[in-house]
Amino acid sequence: MAPRKRMAMHDHAAEAALFKRRAIFTFACVVVLLTVLFSNLYQLQILSFKDYETRSNDNRIRVVPVAPSRGLIYDRHGVLLAENQPFYALELIPEKASDIADALDRVSKIIPISAEERENLIESLKFHRRFKPLTIKNRLTEKEVALFSVNQHEFPGFSIQAGLKRYYPYGSLLTHVLGYVGRINNRDQAALQANGQWHNYAATHDIGKQGIEKYYESLLHGQPGHLEEEVNNRGRTIRTLKSIAPKPGQDIYLTIDLKLQQKAMELLDSRRGSIVAIDPRDGGVLAMVSSPSYDPNQFVHGISSKAYSELLNSRSRPLINRATQGQYAPASTVKPHIALLGLDDNVVTPKTRVWDPGFWQIPNVERKYRDWKRWGHGWVDVADALIHSCDTYFYDLAYKTGIDKLSNFMTQFGFGELTGIDINEESAGIMPSRDWKRIRYNQPWYIGDTISVGIGQGYWTTTPLQLANSVTILANKGERFVPHLLKSIKDDTRMVDTPADKMPPVVLNNPKNWDVINLAMKDTAHKSRFVDAGYNAAMKTGTAQVFSVAEDEKYDADTIEEHLRDNALIVAYAPYENPKIVLAVVLENAGWGGVNAGPVARAMLDEYILRDNPPGDTAEPKS
Structure with a gap:
């Protein structure tokens, strides 16, 4: 008859001590991890709240600058020498138009668009965001505006937009006194940046180039306003949250008779x-x-x-x-x-x-x-x-x-x-x-x-x-x-x-x-x-x-x-x-x-x- 195997005896005290040590270690790890977690939460929610709120708003809220109207220029007796006249432009929001090439062909029958202008527009569309408006043609006549307005329902995505541009009612009479305004170029931008004034021209396309228009640019330009718009993750406007009106430029009177x-x-x-x-x-x-x-x-x-x-x-x-x-x-x-x-x-x-x-x-x-x-x-x-x-x-x-x-x-x-x-x-x-x-x-x-x-x-x-x-x-x-x-x-x-x-x-x-x-x-x-x-x-x-x-x-x-x-x-x-x-x-x-x-x-x-x-x-x- 074979001898019986001896049963191994468990050391319950040792096992209990081992379990206790492991439990304490595990609990300590959990406490440390929870401490790190709550510390990070405190950092994010309390200490860095303003910073992240600002970043979030920057992604959610878009500030759109609004150009001021330029100050007017008069002679010594109050006769208007330089004014701001409304102008009309034809604009297109590409995502709202189905066949842009065909639409341009049809639009050109109402508002003349040259072959060169058409080619430039097609090229510009390749790099333009589809939900943003693109200017098709500037300086529309009242007749062109009227004709397009009557037929606008046939051109989804196209619209007439109005703005203000400088106008000199006396033409060449005062050119060398008043000068003129023109589009801001790279040289103008560099000068404005050097003078710390570039932020005032975010919504402005024109600047004084010569004469009085240039010399008194700081008086005539005014201060821009802005709109705060809520946008989605694709940049589309959802609603306007706040509006600050621009401050128009100052009017000036000249010694000219x-x-x-x-x-x-x-x-x-x-x-x-x-x-x-x-x-x-x-x-x-x-x-x-x-x-x-x-x-x-x-x-x-x-x-x-x-x-x-x-x-x-x-x-x-x-x-x-x-x-x-x-x-x-x-x-x-x-x-x-x-x-x-x-x-x-x-x-x-x-x-x-x-x-x-x-x-x-x-x-x-x-x-x-x-x-x-x-x-x-x-x-x-x-x-x-x-x-x-x-x-x-x-x-x-x-x-x-x-x-x-x-x-x-x-x-x-x-x-x-x-x-x-x-x-x-x-x-x-x-x-x-x-x-x-x-x-x-x-x-x-x-x-x-x-x-x-x-x-x-x-x-x-x-x-x-x-x-x-x-x-x-x-x-x-x-x-x-x-x-x-x-x-x-x-x-x-x-x-x-x-x-x-x-x-x-x-x-x-x-x-x-x-x-x-x-x-x-x-x-x-x-x-x-x-x-x-x-x-x-x-x-x-x-x-x-x-x-x-x-x-x-x-x-x-x-x-x-x-x-x-x-x-x-x-x-x-x-x-x-x-x-x-x-x-x-x-x-x-x-x-x-x-x-x-x-x-x-x-x-x-x-x-x-x-x-x-x-x-x-x-x-x-x-x-």
Whole structure:
């Protein structure tokens, strides 16, 4: 009989101890895991609640910027110069249209769509979200809008949308003053980002490009509003949660007198040239015309390459603002300033006389500098020299004065420097000096250079605005203002006038010399264009050579090309006793200043001085 196996005995105490240890370990693990779980829940639900709520809302709520309406621009009398007009555009939401190609073919029978436009649209659809609207055509006419509206039921997904665009009701009349707005390009975007202003243009497509529109962009643009929309996970709008209205741009009033501006453009009659009129009492620009001009409205919606190329390559250079960028030899229009220097520096006195045989020579030099009157003026003093524009007198005066004093003195009248007018398109011109010629040409200054400067020729160039500004200082007897176009700003509650910006005055050693020069300019006007004006004016004409004529040759306008003929200039102000308008006129290649520019100046002053006060009326002219 086989032996019986021995039964193994369990150690219950050991097993119980093992179980207990395992249970405690398991419980500890559960506690740790629960602690981690609740810690994470606390972190997510309590500590990070705001952060995740914001992230969730960003995914659920879309902020849509709303563009502000642009501020309006008026003239000094409240005439609207730049407005916002509604425009209509045809838009398509692709997901709502079944056969887009066929739909475009049918739409084009109502609203013309060229083959090129159609091809571009088809290409754009490849990268466009199907639930977002796509612009098919801009600037629809009222007839096109009406025709499409009647047939809109046949075109699911297509709709007419309205908006506002800048419009200039006077077209080319004020282009070089107002400038224009155009679509924001990469350069504009970079500038806005650098200035921290890009967020204000999220809903805006246009920005001021030139003139007043650009200079006062911060006033005219306004502040954008926004809509908060709830969207689904595909970006479709479910509902609008909140709406913040945009703040429109401020309206601005200019110093421009529209009637005077219109008169100036009428007088130029498409000729190349410029007219600038300034109110000497505060430096406000009454009129500033550059001719020829162009219609700024074509830039608002985007000018075609062909049209822009024609403007850019035109020999008449309509894109240039001749009033502030055109650089012309001032010729005899600056003789009053040079005579003033001679008097105040005691180089001459009011009674000093110079013999004019029709030419002048530098001592011990054979070359003759010809007077415009070939047989000369005889004996002339400073008043005679200004009235008859005697070149010989000013050759001699410039020689005795020297370029250093000439340059320094003329700089006080703004020559060779920016005037500071509130548009960006301005040139400083050239007030030549020894240092300027050394830097520009690496050449020394010669006495002959000074002689040419003495009659406003040679290297000296100025803009019509600088000319008008310099005569304003003469009329004001040294008082100086910064020329400006902004008169006042209007917001929701009030209109605020902008103060005139004064500059340090021109101070003479003998203030009586102002009267000597201004009286001579008055006599000049009385003996020529303004003898029967009904008011007292002061003036000085100028005829600027475009190219040099040899010493032994005679200038003959009939035998040279038109673009090489002399420029005609005139400066004037009125009334003489209490100046209210200062004028500068430049006509390119028009010939003799008095004959050609004179009538323009007379008509301009008549328009302004006699507008509300016909001849014989003693009342003060309105301004």
